[in-house]
Amino acid sequence: MPAPPTPAPDALERCTVLHVDLDAFFASVEVLDDPSLAGQPVIVGGTGTRGVVASCTYEARAFGVRSAMSSVEARRRCPQAVFLGGRFGRYTEVSEQFHAVLHRVTPVVEGIGLDEAFLDVAGGRRLLGTPLEVARALRAAVRADLRLDCAVGVARTKLVAKLASRAAKPVPGPSGPRPGPGVLAVAPDDELSFLHPLPVRALWGVGPASARRLHDLGVTTVAELAAIPVDTLCRVLGDANGRHLAALARGEDPRPVEANREPKSVGHEETFAADLHTHAELHHHLVRMADGVAERLQRGGLGGRTVTVKVRFGDRSTVTRSHSLERTVDGPRPIAAVAGALLEGLEVAAGVRLLGVSVSGLVAAGTGGRQLSFDDPSFEETPPEGVAPDPGTGPPGPGGRPDAWHEVEAAVSGIRARYGHGAVGSAALMGAAGLAVKRRGDTQWGPSAPGGPPADAGDGN
Secondary structure, three states, X not given: OOOOOOOOHHHHOOOOEEEEEEOOHHHHHHHHHOHHHOOOOEEEEOOOOOOEEEEEOHHHHOOOOOOOOEHHHHHHHOOOOEEEOOEHHHHHHHHHHHHHHHHHHOOOEEEEEOOEEEEEOHHHHHHHOOHHHHHHHHHHHHHHHHOOOEEEEEEOOHHHHHHHHHHOOOEOOOOOOEOOXXXXXXXXXXXXXXXXXXXXXXXXXXXXXXXHHHHHOOOOEHHHHHOOOHXXXXXXXXXXXXHHHHHHHOOOOOOOOOOOOOOOEEEEEEEEEEEEOOHHHHHHHHHHHHHHHHHXXXXXXXXXXXEEEEEEEXXXXXXXXXXXXXXXXXXXXXXXXHHHHHHHOOOOOOXXXXXXXXXXXXXXXXXXXXXXXXXXHHHHHOOOOOOOOOHHHOOOOHHHOXXXXXXXXXXXXXXXXXXXXHHOOOHHHEEOOEEOOOOOOOOOOOOOOOOOOOOEOOOOO
């Protein structure tokens, strides 16, 4: 749809929410670091048959390639593309620089990914100018400091600001990308005329299942959604989702920009190049993930009470199993023990395509009760129902002292912080290539192609 005309400055008085989104972030970083890739269709993601596209240049988008598409389909559509496994550590480094630029503008920054964030600039008008002026200056600063382009949406609400930034981006085409406006502001009086022509999938909360149900009602645009009675939406989508989408279709989104928003969970998951059919095969990967989750919790000064295992089978059916503890955990051994017990309760002979481990119910370390220990009788009292604790948990801590494992884990964390992730780890992490330490970004978008270089997770956590 065509972008609305730039509103008069006084029409934007209440439009203090900005959404900033870097263009084709991962692919753009690769082009930045290797200028020979400029102008080429570059695709970053899993290079194997089970990989997915994480990011691609606009030259690749001209062939219909998009994020979350399978790598197989992307290769079919654009066989001449340059496929890269990705460098999560490098992307994290650039993301930190990006967020530093944002924080120069306002402390009220809500990061929602490595490459995008919401800002509330209400408090900086006298110093920085109007929200539209701030948006333009911010885009110029990102370009000057990072040598990357971004789109900025300016609006009264987070919903409209995010959709405005999307409309401000370049448009792919067969002769090359057509530049977008870069900055797009939507005044309150223009919100509905901007929202209503959009496809209903543009709204938060409309996934594939919801879209199918809405399509059955004849709803394909936001305007058609707004015309449906709320009671009807609640019957079709459930009360909470129905009311939520009805409000969004009317342009109502009261959510504030939340600076320093706390994470709700910490987890890792991995798609395997071939299905795994035994608990023994899966256990090694489960221990790796528990180790990675624990390290991220400890780095963040967090602990959690609920451990969850996610299993996706070869037919793509997915199950999750969770167990909540009375006390918080942040160490690899208790996380692996609970996750292992949950996994043992699942039949895996049909073949597991993906395995994930996460911890939720997060609190600051030291505020959620004493850390669960392996020789703690309470662990024996509260295993997942019908499942014995993982037999691989081993004896009590060194010297038989209850808290000795905490000292060992703290020492391991300190060594890794100084010498790198692969410096030390549990014997259970050993593989043919040495310590198989799980890191954030490792196989982030699926397994690499056989014989090809794996994605470089770097040190980003």
